[in-house]
Amino acid sequence: MTISVEKALADGANAFARISETAKLDAQVLLLDVLDKPRSYLFTWPDSLLTFEQLQQFDTYLQRRLAGEPIAHIIGYREFWSLKLKVTPDTLIPRPDTETLVEAALNLPINQTAKVLDLGTGTGAIALALASEQPSWHVVGCDRIEAAVELAVTNQTNLSIDNASFVQSNWFSAFAGQKFDLIVSNPPYIEQDDPHLAQGDVRFEPLSALVAPDDGLADITTIVSDARDHLQTGGYLLIEHGYDQAQQVSAIFTKMAYKEVTTIKDLGGNDRVTLAQWHT
Secondary structure (H helix, E strand, O other), X not given: OOOEHHHHHHHHHHHHOOOOOOHHXXXXXXXXXXXXXXXXXXXXXXXXXXXXXXXXXXXXXXXXHHOOOOHHHHHOEEEXXXXXXXXXXXXXXXXXXXXXXXXXXXXXXXXXXXXXXXXXXXXXXXXXHHHHHOOOOEEEEEEOOHHHHHHHHHHHHHHOOOOEEEEEOOOOOOOOOXXXXXXXXXXXXXXXXXXXXXXHHHHHOOHHHOEOHHHHOHHHHHHHHHHHHOEEEEEEEEEEXXXXXXXXXXXXXXXXXXXXXXXXXXXXXXXXXXXXXXXX
């Protein structure tokens, strides 16, 4: 026994309705992965029948999603800045909000041969997005987790992006004496007792990439402080943060003597990225 594409989508969306705000989209993404077809196939061939093997795989996907597992972990990848990135439980799943940081960085008046550092690179999403848009930049991504660095290198290889590299480093530990024109980071910034940590996709992501002491500001404070030794005069530091942390993050920048402190909102209208310029 098998079912049509249209029926499979309807069953999936109905099953996900109680656990996901994007139930229909979730069903579409999972079915497309099973079918190995473009999205247009769902609307062009709604009466096409799944094979028995496809139906079994789709049902397995449904059960995993109903158990709360993130879509990106089920299918093994996530689109970010039009780049298809391999995803594993070793890192954060790239999110659309982080594209705000990429866009802000690309809009800065930085020289064409800039040296760029992405701290806590995870999948390599930010570093690879910047490198793909600016082929003459040299972008380095670092992470303290070896598995994350290996994943970022895999994504770089799969995407054939030659002007990015990745190293293992606990923030700036591997960059003694080095300076950059631009430093970016999406560090851990969630408070340790935040109730959202027990909800949704974050239950399946590493806490070390999500949570920081001092009301979620400890790693941000460390980065803003230490970046002063690694920025060229006139260089920029951009940091992603929580929607309610802009005032505190701006105060940290100001206290550390940065100039031109500015906060940028994401597509949802929430404060998401604060940037500033360093002058010696």
